[in-house]
Amino acid sequence: MSAQPLVGLEVVECSTFVAGPSCGMTLAQLGADVVRVDLPGGGSDFGRWPLSATGESLYWTNLNKGKRSVAIDYRTPAGRELLTAFTTRTGDHRGVYVDNVVGRHRLRHDDLAALRSDMITVHVEGFADGRPAVDYTVNASIGIATMTGPDFLDTPVNHVLPAWDLLTGMHAAVGVLASLERRRTTGEGSAINVALYDVAVSAVGALGWFAEAEEAGADRPRHGNHVFGSFGTDFATSDGSRIMVVALTEGQWDALCDVTGTRDVFAALEKALDLDLRQESARYEVRETIASILRPWFIARDLTALRPLLDQARVLWAPYLSVVEAAASARASSDPVLHDVDQPGVGPMPTTVSPLRWAQTERKPALTPRLGADTGPVLAESLGLTDADLGRLAADGVIALTS
Known part of the structure; x- marks a missing residue:
């Protein structure tokens, strides 16, 4: 060694x-x-x-x-x-x-x-x-x-x-x-x-947050668990768990649409709002609408069922863990x-x-x-x-x- x-x-x-x-x-x-x-x-x-x-x-x-x-x-x-x-x-x-x-x-x-x-x-x-x-x-x-x-x-x-x-x-x-x-x-x-x-x-300063605030002339508003400038938020599952799902890239967005079977729904939304959801800024603009469309799919499944579906589709996600659960996961x-x-x-x-x-x-x-x-x-x-x-x-x- x-x-x-x-x-x-x-x-x-x-x-x-x-x-x-x-x-x-x-x-x-x-x-x-x-x-x-x-x-x-x-x-x-x-x-x-x-x-x-x-x-x-x-x-x-x-x-x-x-x-x-x-x-x-x-x-x-x-x-x-x-x-x-x-x-x-x-x-x-x-x-x-x-x-x-x-x-x-x-x-x-x-x-x-x-x-x-x-x-x-x-x-x-x-x-x-x-x-x-x-x-x-x-x-x-x-x-x-x-x-x-x-x-x-x-x-x-x-x-x-x-x-x-x-x-x-x-x-x-x-x-x-x-x-x-x-x-x-x-x-x-x-x-x-x-x-x-x-x-x-x-x-x-390195994250651009001071420049953002000064240019806007105001502080960034709170967004709860939504990711700023992109799409990402938490979802509840049928067994009471919560998971974080993020789609920063076009590939991650495609994976999320495919696994949830919502591609046609979002295509119609794009047409109605004249948006291109392949763009990160567009997904951020309508983040709550996207989340409301996806929530029924997640709440209909428990974490055990979701895990292989999301992993196989290469969705960017993670379950929320307690500290005890996180320690067990880290040891594994x-x-x-x-x-x-x-x-x-x-x-x-x-x-x-x-x-x-x-x-x-x-x-x-x-x-x-x-x-x-x-x-x-x-x-x-x-x-x-x-x-x-x-x-x-x-x-x-x-x-x-x-x-």
Whole structure:
């Protein structure tokens, strides 16, 4: 088996919540040795919901799989000195620091670069001017909540996925990799700041949504579960299930018409309305009429009957699943991303591997260390601290040693 591409790279991560930890998790899943540094007792996300039956945070556990855990109180002078020394060690494969620390306890790039000139730092923040923000407040600030939900609502609708956090984590990981290439070719370090708000603005702008709103002089109206600009919506089935059906292309539209036996009906509709339903914009224009014609066909059949019909016709569709059902479906894949592990402190638990499939590289699920489990070994190995040194630091509350 080929080695994972980032084997040998060492990354120090000092972050909480989603964006920074997801950056570290992504790098760890690609083979990097990621050392997460937390305060003794854990940071602000250590006990965050959801919790396991044993009281452990499933959130913290799953975002930190495959890393090593070191507990240092970097708010103290001795702890700050330890973290600085550990982060700036020599070696082409070292000198990478990811954080979202705010205030006077933050290790800043200039301080680290004074000790290692080719230092790579990625600092995750809310706004580029330093103001705080989290995914939920950024989402409120970006306009998407006013487009989400059924058309009869006049209040914003939040979504539960922390999309901006996850996208920020991926941008941070890309920043690390780009900085490593820059350092390899020029010998220079990099100081990168990535703000959740900027990531959200960049993403919404890239989709053309700001340009759309400014040109129209108004926000896009809500459409419920209809796909904007094309045809796609949900349908009920006879057994109480619901499915999502989408026809973005002419081929997908033909497949949907053929399997439902509605080609002649839609030909008559085209003639009556002077439309060409092979065009995506035309299907969007009369989306509710199309849906009303198709609903009787779907409601007359249960999911078991629909599945082979839609699959054989190559209709673009999917059933709506609960999270429990989605987990079972993900496990059933021939090369699954979701695996079961026996996680210390939790017990049997589903966890994931990288979604990147590298040829001839086996993706193995990783466990998450207990908080501070690697403090002693990491500091002894990297800084040459003796057992007596570690004992004194632990007694002073600078580090936490986990037996």
